[in-house]
Amino acid sequence: MAGLVFLDAPGLASMLPPGMFERLCASGTRMSYAEGALVQARGDARPGLSIIRDGAVQIGNPGLDGSFVITSILGPGHCFGEMTLFADLPRTHDAVAKGATLIDLVSPAAYERFAEANPALTRAIMTMMARRLYALLEFADDLRRLPLRVQLAKLLLATAGEDGVTATHEELAARFGVSRVAIGTALRGLEKDQLVRRRYGRIELPDRPSLRAWIADRTMLAPV
Structure with missing residues (x-):
């Protein structure tokens, strides 16, 4: 599957x-x-x-x-x-x-x-x-420190395949213990910043270097 x-x-x-x-x-x-x-x-x-x-x-x-x-x-x-x-x-x-x-x-x-x-x-x-x-x-640590939008961006970047991430809003919401509405709001924010593109049942990452840099600017921790 x-x-x-x-x-x-x-x-x-x-x-x-x-x-x-x-x-x-x-x-x-x-x-x-x-x-x-x-x-x-x-x-x-x-x-x-x-x-x-x-x-x-x-x-x-x-x-x-x-x-x-x-x-x-x-x-x-x-x-x-x-x-x-x-x-x-x-x-x-x-x-x-x-x-x-x-x-x-x-x-x-x-x-x-x-x-x-x-x-x-x-x-x-x-x-x-x-x-x-x-x-x-x-x-x-992310759950305690980062806004949902940054947590979601990190997850998408870490788990994406060549075609992006295949997932429903329900699956993403259950991963973070939040509502579908909250996930939708976070995805809209990332899409507005041109970091993701929403498709039916799938999320594309058109510019992964930019997404990685965007995350790094917001994690507030030294890289490992």
Whole structure:
């Protein structure tokens, strides 16, 4: 499924030597999910590494007030559930299939056998987790410090593909825990500054160097 991957971190597939990713997936159990199916629920204690082979998974949590905040949307080659392997912790978020989705679930025992024979796997997992934590720390600081328009610009720049970003206003609103109206206002402001172009279901970034400079002028932090 083509679309937005709300995660400024590489997928596991891109971090493993050729052939290793396919062998790892083959060590798991193939699971098939229809659009909207619940892949996991917050508090699920089932351990294992979930690897997305096709489709996408929306990670987030519903609030008691009926709101839903998206943490990330993951696509093929990404994985989740690492904390259940290394820290014996329950899953912290709901995961819902976006479109027909295939997932290979690698059990702790299968992971241990594979990692023992392929040390590069655990190094890749640790690097991936560090990159995710790095991105989340930046995002947490942005939430406290930056206006929504700047937060949105950073997300669009970080997650854009060649054709821009494929996302609905609802998805963007849920990512930041705000209303569709607030997202629409932020996008109109960016479009007025000629930094984005809104299309149906898609946001184009016509001048990424200018967008990057615009963000840098407003982050109020030293670059890293």
